Amino acid sequence: MTNVAIVGATGVVGRTMLSILEQRDFPVAELRLMASSRSAGTKVATRWGEVEVEDLEKADPAGVDIALFSAGASRSRAHAQRFVDAGAVVIDNSSAFRQDPQIPLVVAGVNDHHLSSHRGIIANPNCTTMALMVAAGPLHRTAGLRSIVASSYQAVSGSGAKGVDELLRQTQELLADPEALRTGEWKDPGSEVYARPIAFNALPYAGTETELGYTDEEWKLVNESRKILEAPALDVEPTCVRVPAVAGHGIAATLRFERPVTLDEAMEVLSDAPGGELWKGTVPTALDAAGRDEVLIGRVRPTLGEPGGINLWVVGDNLRKGAALNTVEIAERL
Numbered sequence: 001m002t003n004v005a006i007v008g009a010t011g012v013v014g015r016t017m018l019s020i021l022e023q024r025d026f027p028v029a030e031l032r033l034m035a036s037s038r039s040a041g042t043k044v045a046t047r048w049g050e051v052e053v054e055d056l057e058k059a060d061p062a063g064v065d066i067a068l069f070s071a072g073a074s075r076s077r078a079h080a081q082r083f084v085d086a087g088a089v090v091i092d093n094s095s096a097f098r099q100d101p102q103i104p105l106v107v108a109g110v111n112d113h114h115l116s117s118h119r120g121i122i123a124n125p126n127c128t129t130m131a132l133m134v135a136a137g138p139l140h141r142t143a144g145l146r147s148i149v150a151s152s153y154q155a156v157s158g159s160g161a162k163g164v165d166e167l168l169r170q171t172q173e174l175l176a177d178p179e180a181l182r183t184g185e186w187k188d189p190g191s192e193v194y195a196r197p198i199a200f201n202a203l204p205y206a207g208t209e210t211e212l213g214y215t216d217e218e219w220k221l222v223n224e225s226r227k228i229l230e231a232p233a234l235d236v237e238p239t240c241v242r243v244p245a246v247a248g249h250g251i252a253a254t255l256r257f258e259r260p261v262t263l264d265e266a267m268e269v270l271s272d273a274p275g276g277e278l279w280k281g282t283v284p285t286a287l288d289a290a291g292r293d294e295v296l297i298g299r300v301r302p303t304l305g306e307p308g309g310i311n312l313w314v315v316g317d318n319l320r321k322g323a324a325l326n327t328v329e330i331a332e333r334l
Helices: 012-023 073-085 112-117 127-143 161-174 178-183 216-229 263-271 320-333
Strands: 002-007 028-035 043-046 049-055 066-069 089-092 121-123 145-154 235-242 249-257 276-278 295-302 310-316
Touching: 002 012, 002 073, 012 028, 012 043, 012 320, 066 073, 066 320, 073 089, 073 121, 089 320, 112 320, 127 145, 127 216, 127 249, 127 263, 127 276, 127 295, 127 310, 127 320, 145 216, 161 178, 216 235, 263 276, 263 295, 263 310, 310 320
Parallel strands: 002 028, 002 066, 028 049, 066 089, 089 121, 145 235, 276 295
Antiparallel strands: 043 049, 145 249, 249 310, 295 310
16 A cells, blocks of 8 residues: 655646546555645545645655656656655656656656666656657567657647636637638637637647747657657657647657558557557547547558658547556556
8 A cells, every 4th residue: 555645636637646546446545635825725535535635835745655746847846856855756747857867757558667767756758748659659669760750739738727718718709700710800819828819720839939949849749759769869850739629639640660660560569559549440539539548549551752651640638648647557557
């Protein structure tokens, strides 16, 4: 039995972590829930009894065996090490430690062997990288990936509840005059979360712009893929797009290898991909992936311009495998 703390317990990922612990019968001896002072004192009903949310700033981590962090990068940097110093293993869902060479970045079922090198902190990848690695990881082990061209189609829940609220509000406003959507005479509903309206739209600009005109979401796809696959020379060409789906990040990817891979070989590998579910004949979508633990893999095709590569589509629930589920799966392996 394990003493578990969820840090960021009142956020959407934290709440999903709790539900997954319950669903998977995780062997919890004592459960502690921690969040900001605004949520401290809130009582949460769990299968292990009613638990009062503690103020993270004041909480004593003594006695915690595993701490599941989803409180943002700044809080992870401020508090993760003190949990480690108190004897806990921290599994962090933020971007705080992903590129630290001393901290393993793990997709459960893809690179579990990295867990043995942890020094108290294990990083959870970005949700988009996570879904792609479920398919790319097994193919890389089979034939050695040399390049990835990937375009993501990311749901608004990746921006939290405020992203979902903005999509729903804008949808209601724009539906008041559907003809204007066709003629281009629509009235801008106003955007706070995204640079442009997200309702009935697709924004080829997910994240915040950084170097060379790429967003931080795109750089995560580059750097995290290289680290997870232990392929520092891997070529990754990313474009991250925000789309008006509530849950489920999709990625269309072209994968090229050190040796030619046939369609039959790829299908055989992907049919056994840990954490994946290969769909044949039916195209998996964000609606199909919502609420599912598996990353759905479909539209597997041979490349055309340069034979020997594979084109495919993956889609996964960004709050489950993309965040909370992978964190709990790592805890299970520990």
